[in-house]
Amino acid sequence: MSDKAYKKIEVVGCSNESVERAVALAVGKAAQSVHGLSWFEVKEIRGAIADGKPVEWQVTVTLGFKLD
DSSP states (O other), rough: OOOOEEEEEEEEEEEEEEEEHHHHHHHHHHHTSSSOOOEEEEEEEEEEEETTTTEEEEEEEEEEEOOO
């Protein structure tokens, strides 16, 4: 078994549909410039409210990827 090292970054995804969509957007956008993403961890969930209703989900995710 070989030794491994990982780097972690934080990304915030925003969606007016759902938490899951916000996570998918954050991961998808990060994957455009960071190669080899291995895992994610939801760190924080928050949102915006208008007229007494949630109108946007904002999710902070930590993404990990293996270093070459």
